[in-house]
Amino acid sequence: MAKPKLALYWTGGCGGCDVSPLEVGEAIVDVLSSVELVFWPALMDAKRADVEALPTGGIDAVLINGALRTEENLEMVRLLRKKAKLLVAYGACAHLGGVIGLGNLHAPEALVATALSGDWRPGAPLSSQNGDAPPALTPGVVPLSDVVHVDYTVPGCPPPGQLIGAFFEALLHDDLPEPGHVFAQDKALCEECPREKEDRRIERFVRPHEVTPDPELCLLDQGMVCLGPVTRGGCEAACPTAGMPCTGCVGPTAKAGDTGAAMIAALASLVRAGDESEDAFAREDEILAGLVDPVGTLYKYGLAVNWKRRGRRGGKA
Numbered sequence: 448m449a450k451p452k453l454a455l456y457w458t459g460g461c462g463g464c465d466v467s468p469l470e471v472g473e474a475i476v477d478v479l480s481s482v483e484l485v486f487w488p489a490l491m492d493a494k495r496a497d498v499e500a501l502p503t504g505g506i507d508a509v510l511i512n513g514a515l516r517t518e519e520n521l522e523m524v525r526l527l528r529k530k531a532k533l534l535v536a537y538g539a540c541a542h543l544g545g546v547i548g549l550g551n552l553h554a555p556e557a558l559v560a561t562a563l564s565g566d567w568r569p570g571a572p573l574s575s576q577n578g579d580a581p582p583a584l585t586p587g588v589v590p591l592s593d594v595v596h597v598d599y600t601v602p603g604c605p606p607p608g609q610l611i612g613a614f615f616e617a618l619l620h621d622d623l624p625e626p627g628h629v630f631a632q633d634k635a636l637c638e639e640c641p642r643e644k645e646d647r648r649i650e651r652f653v654r655p656h657e658v659t660p661d662p663e664l665c666l667l668d669q670g671m672v673c674l675g676p677v678t679r680g681g682c683e684a685a686c687p688t689a690g691m692p693c694t695g696c697v698g699p700t701a702k703a704g705d706t707g708a709a710m711i712a713a714l715a716s717l718v719r720a721g722d723e724s725e726d727a728f729a730r731e732d733e734i735l736a737g738l739v740d741p742v743g744t745l746y747k748y749g750l751a752v753n754w755k756r757r758g759r760r761g762g763k764a
Contacts, residue, residue: 521594600629
C-alpha cells in the first residue's frame with residue numbers, strides 16, 4: 448500500500464508551528480516512516496516548481512501554518528489547495544489569523560514604514576536600506592478558510608502535542624472525521640482546568656507579572672483575564688495549570704462565537720456579581736477601564752476573523 452503523500456508549508460509566522468510535529472515525541476518516528484514527504488521547506492530542499500510539477504490531487508494532505516500577509520502567501524496556498532486532496536489549517540495563524548492579525552489595526556503602508564524606517568512618508572518607495580523591495584502586502588490578514596477550502600483544523604499556538612497526535616492518528620489509520628472538524632474539544636477550557644472556580648467578584652484586573660497567583664484557585668477569580676470560559680479545550684489547560692492565563696490560542700467554542708464579545712459579557716458579570724446597588728454600573732465601568740490593551744488581550748489570535756474587511760480579496764480556490 449502506497450504511503451500517503453504529505454506536505455507542510457509556512458506562510459507568515461514565527462516558525463513554531465513548523466517544528467511542532469516534534470511535540471508528539473517518539474511517535475514522530477512512526478509518523479515520518481508512514482508518510483512520503485513531498486514538500487516541507489523547513490526540512491527539505493523542495494521548491495515551488497516541485498509543487499507545480501505535481502498532478503492535481505498529487506498530495507494526499509497538506510498542513511498550512513502561518514498568517515496570510517503577502518500576495519505570495521495567497522498564491523502558494525491556492526497552488527497547494529489545487530494539488531492537495533485534503534488541506535489542514537494548522538495552528539492559530541492559519542485558523543484565526545493569529546497574533547499577526549493584530550496588524551489589521553493599521554494600514555499596510557504604516558506597518559512597512561514602521562518596520563523599515565522612521566523616515567518613510569506616504570508616497571515614498573517601500574524599500575529597505577539596501578534597496579530590496581519587500582513582498583507585496585495584502586490589505587489585511589484573513590484566516591486561511593477565507594481564501595481556500597479548509598478540510599480540517601488543528602488549532603493552537605503552536606498546536607499541542609495531543610491534538611497533533613490525534614490528527615496524525617486519524618490520518619494514518621484512514622479514520623478522519625467529517626470534513627470541517629476541529630481537532631479540539633468543543634467545550635470550554637475551564638472544564639478541564641484543575642483550578643477551583645468560585646465565581647468571585649472581580650475588584651480589579653491584574654497582569655501576570657504583577658501578582659503571584661494562588662496555585663489552587665481560578666486565575667479569573669484572582670483578577671487575571673483568562674479566556675478559559677470562551678476557549679476550546681483540548682490542551683489540558685496547559686497555561687492555567689502553569690500559572691498563566693489562557694490567551695485563547697485554540698480558538699473559541701462554537702457557543703462563544705466572537706471571543707471578545709463573549710469574554711466582555713463574562714467579565715462584566717463577574718465585576719458586577721452580587722452588586723445590586725445604584726452605583727454598580729459606575730463601578731463596573733471603572734473596573735473594566737482597568738483592562739490593559741483590551742483588543743490585544745481579547746482578540747490576541749482572532750482579530751482577523753472579526754475584522755471588517757474592506758476591499759478584501761474575493762474567491763476561494
